[in-house]
Amino acid sequence: MELSPMIKIYKEPDLKNSYLIAGFPGPGGVGLGVASYLNRLGAEKFCEIEAYKFSSMPRSVIKGGVMEELEFLDNEFSYWKSKGENDLIIFKSEQPTFKKHEFINLALDVAEKFRVKRVYTSSGLIRPVRHTKEPWIFAAANKPELKEYLENFNLLPIKTGIGLTDLNAVLVGSARERNIEGVCLFSEVPVYVAPLPNPKGVKSILKLLSKMLSIDIDLVELDRFIKQMDQEMEKLYENLPEDTKKTFVESVESEAKLISDLTEAEIENLFMEAEKDPSEFRISKLGTKLYSSGLFPKYEDRFFKLIQKKR
Amino acid sequence: MKLKQVKLYKEPKLEEPYLLAAWPGMGMVALRAFSYLNRKLNAEEFGEIEPYDFFDPEVSIRDGLIDVPEFPENKLFYWKNEKGNDLMFCIGNEQPSPENEYKLADKIVDVAKHFRVKRVYTSAAFALGGHLLGERRVFGVVTDRESKQYLKKHRVMLLSEAMQMKEAGISGMNGVILGAARERCIGGICLFGEMPEAEVRLPYSKTSKVVCDTLIRILELKVDTQELEEEITQGIKELEQQSLRYTVDYKDLFGKGGKTNEH
Amino acid sequence: MNTEPKNTYLVVGWADPGLVGIKVTNYLKEKLNAKEFYEMDLHGLFSVSGVMIKDDYVSLPPTGGRLYRWSGKDGDIIIFMGSEWPNQAYEFNEKILDLADQLKIKRIYTVGGIYTRVPHTRKPRISAVVNKSELKRYLKVYGIELGMDYHGPSSMNGCLIGLAKNRGIEGISLWGEVPHYVHQLVPQLPNPKVSQALLKVLASMLNLRIDFSDIDRETEYGERAIEKFVNQLKQDPGFKGYIEELEKNYDEYIVSESVESEELFKEIENFLKKKEG
Numbered sequence: 001m002e003l004s005p006m007i008k009i010y011k012e013p014d015l016k017n018s019y020l021i022a023g024f025p026g027p028g029g030v031g032l033g034v035a036s037y038l039n040r041l042g043a044e045k046f047c048e049i050e051a052y053k054f055s056s057m058p059r060s061v062i063k064g065g066v067m068e069e070l071e072f073l074d075n076e077f078s079y080w081k082s083k084g085e086n087d088l089i090i091f092k093s094e095q096p097t098f099k100k101h102e103f104i105n106l107a108l109d110v111a112e113k114f115r116v117k118r119v120y121t122s123s124g125l126i127r128p129v130r131h132t133k134e135p136w137i138f139a140a141a142n143k144p145e146l147k148e149y150l151e152n153f154n155l156l157p158i159k160t161g162i163g164l165t166d167l168n169a170v171l172v173g174s175a176r177e178r179n180i181e182g183v184c185l186f187s188e189v190p191v192y193v194a195p196l197p198n199p200k201g202v203k204s205i206l207k208l209l210s211k212m213l214s215i216d217i218d219l220v221e222l223d224r225f226i227k228q229m230d231q232e233m234e235k236l237y238e239n240l241p242e243d244t245k246k247t248f249v250e251s252v253e254s255e256a257k258l259i260s261d262l263t264e265a266e267i268e269n270l271f272m273e274a275e276k277d278p279s280e281f282r283i284s285k286l287g288t289k290l291y292s293s294g295l296f297p298k299y300e301d302r303f304f305k306l307i308q309k310k311r
Numbered sequence: 312m313k314l315k316q317v318k319l320y321k322e323p324k325l326e327e328p329y330l331l332a333a334w335p336g337m338g339m340v341a342l343r344a345f346s347y348l349n350r351k352l353n354a355e356e357f358g359e360i361e362p363y364d365f366f367d368p369e370v371s372i373r374d375g376l377i378d379v380p381e382f383p384e385n386k387l388f389y390w391k392n393e394k395g396n397d398l399m400f401c402i403g404n405e406q407p408s409p410e411n412e413y414k415l416a417d418k419i420v421d422v423a424k425h426f427r428v429k430r431v432y433t434s435a436a437f438a439l440g441g442h443l444l445g446e447r448r449v450f451g452v453v454t455d456r457e458s459k460q461y462l463k464k465h466r467v468m469l470l471s472e473a474m475q476m477k478e479a480g481i482s483g484m485n486g487v488i489l490g491a492a493r494e495r496c497i498g499g500i501c502l503f504g505e506m507p508e509a510e511v512r513l514p515y516s517k518t519s520k521v522v523c524d525t526l527i528r529i530l531e532l533k534v535d536t537q538e539l540e541e542e543i544t545q546g547i548k549e550l551e552q553q554s555l556r557y558t559v560d561y562k563d564l565f566g567k568g569g570k571t572n573e574h
Numbered sequence: 575m576n577t578e579p580k581n582t583y584l585v586v587g588w589a590d591p592g593l594v595g596i597k598v599t600n601y602l603k604e605k606l607n608a609k610e611f612y613e614m615d616l617h618g619l620f621s622v623s624g625v626m627i628k629d630d631y632v633s634l635p636p637t638g639g640r641l642y643r644w645s646g647k648d649g650d651i652i653i654f655m656g657s658e659w660p661n662q663a664y665e666f667n668e669k670i671l672d673l674a675d676q677l678k679i680k681r682i683y684t685v686g687g688i689y690t691r692v693p694h695t696r697k698p699r700i701s702a703v704v705n706k707s708e709l710k711r712y713l714k715v716y717g718i719e720l721g722m723d724y725h726g727p728s729s730m731n732g733c734l735i736g737l738a739k740n741r742g743i744e745g746i747s748l749w750g751e752v753p754h755y756v757h758q759l760v761p762q763l764p765n766p767k768v769s770q771a772l773l774k775v776l777a778s779m780l781n782l783r784i785d786f787s788d789i790d791r792e793t794e795y796g797e798r799a800i801e802k803f804v805n806q807l808k809q810d811p812g813f814k815g816y817i818e819e820l821e822k823n824y825d826e827y828i829v830s831e832s833v834e835s836e837e838l839f840k841e842i843e844n845f846l847k848k849k850e851g
Contacts, residue, residue, distance in 0.1 A: 057727060060733075064721055065701075098411075101380065140375060163369045177379050288335070470627060482623055491634075
């Protein structure tokens with residue numbers, strides 16, 4: 001198989017029945033957190049995508065006044081030979097700005113070359129829950145045969161969701177075109193801390209993955225980080241207006257059945273992005289999504305607040 | 312000549328065609344007017360612009376399964392005109408992000424060049440504060456002198472004649488496509504239709520009809536816009552039923568004067 | 575573009591902190607009476623989200639940059655004056671480098687401003703980054719700060735010399751340090767004092783004799799505008815104290831580490847929050 005010259009392979013490990021675990025930026029940094037943590041198993045870097053055309057501005061590495069190199073989009077493939085049936089390839093990447101579709105397909109080219117059977121990704125699902133709650137995990141697959149497999153793990157299924165832009169979900173959708181199985185795991189992320197790292201979510205996904213993949217992962221380091229973030233999140237929670245706190249009611253937090261549609265989570269995503277960057281483009285995109293999903297009346301007030309802020 | 316990033320199902324032979332290009336925008340003026348024309352003329356779809364370099368992929372989950380990525384569409388249609396210039400339509404259902412607008416526009420100009428398009432037409436809403444009493448006017452801006460003369464010949468007002476202003480702008484693809492066309496020596500016209508600011512974010516506006524009527528008149532087409540009028544009236548009624556509140560709020564937010572040409 | 579002069583140097587500047595990049599390239603162009611010979615019109619690499627209308631004519635906003643050329647007896651100087659940054663640094667800079675290859679350019683100088691903790695009341699400091707360690711010795715003569723360590727977001731200038739390295743073209747980035755508390759708050763305010771200092775350094779590196787008298791006048795105006803703005807800020811004693819501390823550090827030659835502009839902004843954000851609250 002002829003690979004693009006943008007794919008730089010440093011070593012060709014002999015892998016059997018490999019699974020790909022991929023992580024892109026997303027709410028709570030869950031996908032990236034999971035991939036980073038898995039690298040600690042002792043995974044070795046063997047490949048990367050030369051990403052000039054996918055990024056906007058590189059990073060400079062300057063030492064003693066000398067420009068050593070430019071770093072474009074940071075991404076790496078590392079591998080880990082397990083003692084069990086399936087070896088692992090771990091792919092961690094920063095967010096491409098341009099030509100995302102092409103970038104995702106380069107990653108899948110690598111997966112195909114190494115005969116990856118299945119890809120697992122993870123991300124955060126923004127919900128009106130408190131940070132003290134043990135995050136639930138929702139899952140969606142890209143093939144009907146996997147639905148049964150997922151049932152073995154007591155995961156909450158996602159039935160529908162329109163227009164998800166999270167690359168962790170997109171990768172699994174694209175994998176379907178290549179006949180590669182895929183599962184996307186979403187861990188709950190509280191709405192008021194969505195842009196922050198969420199190690200609790202990372203931990204819940206890792207615990208699940210260790211069962212799914214039959215591997216041992218030491219999570220002690222993560223506990224330290226969780227304590228640290230809990231303190232920060234507590235401060236943010238305290239600063240929320242009272243009526244916002246009231247929306248995190250028991251029924252929302254305990255009724256998993258209510259969540260089978262990711263569209264609202266995607267809307268939360270779009271709000272988060274528009275609040276960060278209230279450009280006309282983002283506001284129009286959000287408005288269009290609210291109309292087309294029929295959820296405009298529900299988010300009216302918040303949308304108007306955003307427009308007023310922009311003015 | 313192979314066009315890159317463009318999928319053509321067929322290569323119609325077109326004579327000095329005009330390109331009518333439209334994307335969603337304020338009050339959905341361009342999209343509604345041009346799509347209506349496209350439909351009534353029964354224009355044939357003959358291709359599309361490949362979206363991968365201009366749009367981000369999105370996936371949907373249906374019945375528990377993540378589907379393959381989906382993208383907004385920019386479709387190409389043509390209509391052979393026995394009595395004048397053939398027409399080509401480029402209808403997009405979503406605007407790209409600002410980083411990709413020019414690239415997409417330039418790609419469409421590749422298609423225009425390939426088919427020897429003579430002129431590009433687009434449309435936009437011209438937002439005015441307050442309420443509009445009486446007829447909504449249509450006026451044009453151009454990329455070149457020939458198009459200016461063409462408008463004069465067809466008794467279409469120019470922006471400077473309609474408004475007391477020398478400077479303005481068109482934001483979004485409905486404007487950028489003209490800029491891209493101009494760069495590569497294809498003339499273009501944008502037909503502005505007046506619109507009260509309160510309608511700017513609504514998907515139905517009477518302005519679509521006045522623009523469509525003007526275009527039909529200039530291009531000497533035999534198309535009736537009665538159905539378009541009904542479509543708009545019905546749409547506005549539904550909006551008002553859904554939430555009387557937000558039409559009022561829009562007026563509160565946008566009611567205070569100023570001529571924004573924001574898309 | 576067919577001449578083969580002895581040495582052709584390229585000087586590049588963009589709109590950046592204190593508008594130093596634009597000012598220096600503009601001064602140079604004016605002083606040398608360099609002639610425009612090329613326009614880099616790459617709209618696709620910029621965020622173009624609309625068109626302008628004037629007198630009923632539609633036009634694209636100006637993007638890209640212009641190239642000017644001056645021929646001296648020892649060689650030519652090509653000046654690239656950009657404005658707003660493109661959103662694809664790699665693509666645009668590669669186009670500049672393609673031109674550089676065609677024009678047989680051996681060395682690129684970039685000029686620009688950088689936000690630092692330098693106080694506006696002190697003599698401007700010029701620092702440099704080179705893309706080849708041999709160039710460090712060359713710079714010592716000009717009394718330029720070198721020795722910066724940095725790992726963070728690049729700039730059009732940084733990216734250019736980084737990519738130039740791959741093509742074997744020498745690159746020297748000259749940075750004029752601008753007081754961040756002025757120009758982060760009012761990005762439209764230029765800093766002619768810093769621009770002039772940088773131009774002086776550049777002129778001596780390029781062996782050019784330039785009459786700075788009219789630039790001195792502009793510098794005076796510029797300084798007054800900045801002083802006026804700072805006096806408003808100083809009404810907040812916290813801000814006044816912040817500036818005094820920066821002056822103290824400067825005088826005691828405490829070299830400020832390269833800090834990302836976001837962090838610098840946070841330092842003054844607190845004073846602003848107090849004002850708004």
